[in-house]
Amino acid sequence: MKFPGNAPGGASPSSMGGGEPEPATAVLGGDEPTVPSPVAAPPPVAPGAVIGQVLPMYFVGDESHSMSGDPIAAVNQGLIDLRDEVAKHPLIGKKVRFGIITFADTAETRLQLSELSEDLVLPTLAPRGRGTSYASALEALRQTIPADVALLKGSGFQVHRPSVFFLSDGQPTEKAEKWRGRLQELRDPGFRERPNVLAFGVGDADPEVIRELATSPRYGFMMTTGASTAGAIAEFATSMLNSMVASAERLDRGEQTIEFEKPEGFVQLDAPLV
Amino acid sequence: MSPGESAAASPGEAPPRVARRRVRLARGPVTIGEPAPAIEPRLAGGEPYRPDTIADGGSALGLTVRAASVRGLHKRFVGGPRQDDLCLRVHAASRTLIAAVADGVSGAARSDLGAALAVRYATAAVARQLDAGSIDWPNVFEQAAWALVSEERRTDSLQTGSLATTLLVAAVSAGDDGAVAVQAAAVGDSPAFRLHGKQYDALVGQPVHMDDLIGGGVQALPRDAGTAEVGDCALAPGDALLLCTDGLALPLAGGTGELGRAFARELATPPDVVDFARLLDFSRSTYDDDRTLVAVWVPR
Numbered sequence: 001m002k003f004p005g006n007a008p009g010g011a012s013p014s015s016m017g018g019g020e021p022e023p024a025t026a027v028l029g030g031d032e033p034t035v036p037s038p039v040a041a042p043p044p045v046a047p048g049a050v051i052g053q054v055l056p057m058y059f060v061g062d063e064s065h066s067m068s069g070d071p072i073a074a075v076n077q078g079l080i081d082l083r084d085e086v087a088k089h090p091l092i093g094k095k096v097r098f099g100i101i102t103f104a105d106t107a108e109t110r111l112q113l114s115e116l117s118e119d120l121v122l123p124t125l126a127p128r129g130r131g132t133s134y135a136s137a138l139e140a141l142r143q144t145i146p147a148d149v150a151l152l153k154g155s156g157f158q159v160h161r162p163s164v165f166f167l168s169d170g171q172p173t174e175k176a177e178k179w180r181g182r183l184q185e186l187r188d189p190g191f192r193e194r195p196n197v198l199a200f201g202v203g204d205a206d207p208e209v210i211r212e213l214a215t216s217p218r219y220g221f222m223m224t225t226g227a228s229t230a231g232a233i234a235e236f237a238t239s240m241l242n243s244m245v246a247s248a249e250r251l252d253r254g255e256q257t258i259e260f261e262k263p264e265g266f267v268q269l270d271a272p273l274v
Numbered sequence: 275m276s277p278g279e280s281a282a283a284s285p286g287e288a289p290p291r292v293a294r295r296r297v298r299l300a301r302g303p304v305t306i307g308e309p310a311p312a313i314e315p316r317l318a319g320g321e322p323y324r325p326d327t328i329a330d331g332g333s334a335l336g337l338t339v340r341a342a343s344v345r346g347l348h349k350r351f352v353g354g355p356r357q358d359d360l361c362l363r364v365h366a367a368s369r370t371l372i373a374a375v376a377d378g379v380s381g382a383a384r385s386d387l388g389a390a391l392a393v394r395y396a397t398a399a400v401a402r403q404l405d406a407g408s409i410d411w412p413n414v415f416e417q418a419a420w421a422l423v424s425e426e427r428r429t430d431s432l433q434t435g436s437l438a439t440t441l442l443v444a445a446v447s448a449g450d451d452g453a454v455a456v457q458a459a460a461v462g463d464s465p466a467f468r469l470h471g472k473q474y475d476a477l478v479g480q481p482v483h484m485d486d487l488i489g490g491g492v493q494a495l496p497r498d499a500g501t502a503e504v505g506d507c508a509l510a511p512g513d514a515l516l517l518c519t520d521g522l523a524l525p526l527a528g529g530t531g532e533l534g535r536a537f538a539r540e541l542a543t544p545p546d547v548v549d550f551a552r553l554l555d556f557s558r559s560t561y562d563d564d565r566t567l568v569a570v571w572v573p574r
Contacts, residue, residue, distance in 0.1 A: 050525065051307055091310075158524065192486075
C-alpha cells in the first residue's frame with residue numbers, strides 16, 4: 001500500500017520576504033526548520049496529526065465463469081483506463097484510494113487500497129471457481145474497510161465515507177438468507193465505516209437483487225435488455241471513472257452522497273420494476 | 275547609493291560598482307506540509323464577476339481586521355467561480371464590527387451568488403437591528419434566506435436551492451472600557467474560533483474529529499435558516515476572533531497540527547492585508563477547496 005509521507009519538496013515555495021533573494025526552499029510548518037531527511041522512509045506521523053484527506057473507493061467485481069471472454073476483458077480494460085486517467089489528473093490522484101475485490105465461489109482482495117499512480121500494477125481478472133457468492137464479497141468488504149480506514153487514519157489522513165462499485169453478471173448461487181445477512185452487517189448503522197454501495201447488474205443479474213444491494217434505489221443500475229454485456233461493462237467503467245473524479249472534486253463539501261450519473265445502456269432502479 | 279555618485283562619473287569611465295538592493299517579488303505559494311501541484315488558474319468568466327481572490331482589512335473601533343477569500347485549486351483548475359464570500363461592516367453608533375463568511379454549496383448551480391447575497395444581507399440585517407437596540411439572530415438568518423428565495427423567484431428558477439450556502443455571522447462590540455465581546459451565529463459547517471496563543475477555542479460550527487469519517491450532510495440556507503447555532507465569548511488583548519469556511523477548517527482540524535501551529539504563529543500579530551491573503555492561499559496536498567478567513571484582533 002502506498003501512502004505519501006509529509007516530506008516537503010516539489011513546488012516552488014517561498015517565505016514572506018522583503019527585497020532580498022529568497023532561499024531556495026522555505027517551508028512553513030512544524031516547529032523547527034524542515035531539513036530534507038537522508039532517510040527515504042516517510043517520517044512517522046505524530047498521533048492526531050493530519051496530512052491530507054482521502055476518499056476510499058472499491059471495485060467489487062464478478063469473476064465467475066459466466067464473465068468469460070469479452071465481459072472480463074472489458075473489465076480489465078476499464079480498470080487500466082481508470083488508473084491511467086486518474087493518474088494523469090493533477091488533483092484527483094492524491095485524493096482517491098482504490099481497491100479491487102473479486103468474487104466467484106470465494107472472494108479475493110486483488111488490489112489493496114492504493115493510490116492510482118501510473119506505475120501501479122493492476123491485477124488481471126480471469127474467470128475462476130464454481131459459483132457466485134455475494135456473501136463472500138460482502139463479508140470481505142466488512143472485514144477490509146475498517147482495517148483500511150484505520151490504516152489511513154494512522155497515517156494522518158482524514159477519511160471520507162468509502163464508496164463501493166459492485167458489478168455482477170449473474171445471480172447469487174447461495175441461499176438468499178446468507179447474502180442478505182452479510183448485507184445487513186455491511187449496512188448496520190452501528191458499523192461506523194459503512195460504505196455507500198452502487199450496484200450494477202449486467203447479463204443474467206437479477207434486477208431485484210441489484211436494487212437490494214445498492215444503499216439507495218437510485219444507486220442501483222441494470223443493463224438494458226438485449227444490450228451487449230461487454231459494451232455495458234465498458235460504459236460502467238467510464239461512469240465509475242467520472243464518479244471518482246466528480247466525488248473527489250466535491251470532497252470538501254462533506255456531503256455524504258456520492259456523485260454518479262447513470263451509464264449509457266443502463267436503467268436506474270429507483271422506480272418500481274414492471 | 276547617494277544621488278550624487280553616478281552624476282560624478284565622467285564620460286568613458288566605468289560607473290562605480292554599488293551594491294544595489296534589487297526589487298524581488300517573493301514568488302509561489304506558502305507551502306505547509308506536502309505541496310499541492312502548481313497549476314495556472316483558468317479565469318472564471320461567468321456572471322456575476324467573481325474575482326479569484328479578495329483581500330481586505332484595516333482598523334476600526336480600536337480593533338484590527340484582516341479578511342481574505344481565495345478560490346480553491348480545484349476551481350482554479352476547471353475555471354469555476356469562487357463560491358465562498360465575506361462581508362465587513364462597521365456600526366459606529368454601537369461600536370460594533372459586523373463580519374460574515376459564507377460557503378456556497380458546490381452542488382448548487384449558483385451558490386457563488388448565494389454566498390455573496392447571504393453575507394451582504396446578513397450584515398445589513400445586523401446593522402439595522404443594532405440601530406433598533408439588539409441582535410435577533412433567527413431574524414438575521416431569515417432575512418438572508420429571504421434574499422436567496424427572492425433571487426430564485428426573480429430569476430424564475432425552477433431549481434430550488436440553486437443558491438444554497440452556509441452562513442456565519444459575528445458581531446464584535448468594543449466597549450468604551452476596553453472590553454471586547456463577541457456574539458456569533460452559524461448555519462452549516464463554517465466555524466468560528468477564538469485564537470488564544472496557540473489554542474483554538476471553538477465558538478460555533480462543528481469541529482472536525484479524526485475519529486469520525488468526514489461527511490454527514492451540510493446544513494445550508496435557505497432551507498435550514500431555522501437551525502442557527504449561537505455562541506458568545508470575550509476577547510482579551512492579543513486574542514483574535516477567526517471566522518472561516520471549511521476550506522480552512524478541515525485541514526486546520528482543530529488547530530493541533532502543523533497547519534494550526536503555523537497559523538497561530540503567523541497570526542500572533544496582524545499580517546499585512548496582502549500577506550494575510552497569501553497565508554490563506556497556502557499550498558497543501560489534497561486540500562483544494564475555496565478558503566475564507568476573517569480575523570479580528572484586540573491589540574495588546
